[in-house]
Amino acid sequence: MKIIFLSIVFVGAMAIQSFAGTLRGAWEMQPESSVSNERAVMIATENYLSIAVFEKNAYIRTYGGTYTIDNNGLTLLLEFNDKNPESVGTKITYKYARTANEFTIENQVKTTWKRLDEGKDALSGNWRISARAGQDGQMTEMKRTARKTLKICSGTRFQWFAINPETKEFFGTGGGTYTLKDGKYTETLEFFSRDNSRVGASLTFDAKVEADKWQHSGKSSKGEPVNEIWGKEK
Numbered sequence: 001m002k003i004i005f006l007s008i009v010f011v012g013a014m015a016i017q018s019f020a021g022t023l024r025g026a027w028e029m030q031p032e033s034s035v036s037n038e039r040a041v042m043i044a045t046e047n048y049l050s051i052a053v054f055e056k057n058a059y060i061r062t063y064g065g066t067y068t069i070d071n072n073g074l075t076l077l078l079e080f081n082d083k084n085p086e087s088v089g090t091k092i093t094y095k096y097a098r099t100a101n102e103f104t105i106e107n108q109v110k111t112t113w114k115r116l117d118e119g120k121d122a123l124s125g126n127w128r129i130s131a132r133a134g135q136d137g138q139m140t141e142m143k144r145t146a147r148k149t150l151k152i153c154s155g156t157r158f159q160w161f162a163i164n165p166e167t168k169e170f171f172g173t174g175g176g177t178y179t180l181k182d183g184k185y186t187e188t189l190e191f192f193s194r195d196n197s198r199v200g201a202s203l204t205f206d207a208k209v210e211a212d213k214w215q216h217s218g219k220s221s222k223g224e225p226v227n228e229i230w231g232k233e234k
Helices: none
Strands: 023-030 039-044 049-057 056-070 072-083 092-095 103-107 112-118 123-135 140-141 148-153 157-164 169-183 184-192 202-210 215-217 225-232
Touching: 039 157, 049 148, 049 157, 049 184, 056 157, 056 184, 072 157
Parallel strands: none
Antiparallel strands: 023 039, 023 112, 039 049, 049 056, 056 072, 072 092, 103 112, 123 140, 123 148, 123 225, 148 157, 157 169, 169 184, 184 202, 202 215, 215 225
16 A cells, blocks of 8 residues: 555644644654555645655655645645646645644545654755856856745755746656754755665765855765855745
8 A cells, every 4th residue: 555645635633723833844654554665754844845755766756835724724735746747736725633743634544744853953944046156166146937946954854846836847856864064064865856876875065054045065976066055935
């Protein structure tokens, strides 16, 4: 039995009010003993969430978008869905039950999501790439268009994705775990939609985070120079 796609299971009991406002942090769906080795990991900010489903050496799918939580439940507006692009732009309201470190969702199947972290480090949030250095080393600003590359971080986990919500196109994603310490940002891939052979690779960059601006520089997995600026999305 495979992990159930979120859009058909986000119905359940009444939300516990003290946790009604946000799912900030990282969460993992707890599998039944009979399921495969699939993992479903959610990373959420105060108003945006992404979900990636993957196995040890196989990327499966991803989807996400903006969300709100109120007395009526959780309303998700899909900005991307690589396996069902026609659902992009769909607004769905779900009910859910929540405690401090887990929540349950129920429709045909009841599932439990448990907290992985609380999303409290300097990188926690949703970042959009805003500038990148070219081969000449000169930084070039990237204009805001419908197509965008985002990287959502939770304190221990990250996921980047390149999308165009207007055309419903999806261009790629990758993610896993990261650390930020003493000006060094290190990420380790657990999934990569374009190349499963990259899973397990780690890269370390020099990182500087100042409020809503994050700059990191170093070498790519191919040994090419990387120098990028990311701005935090509101």
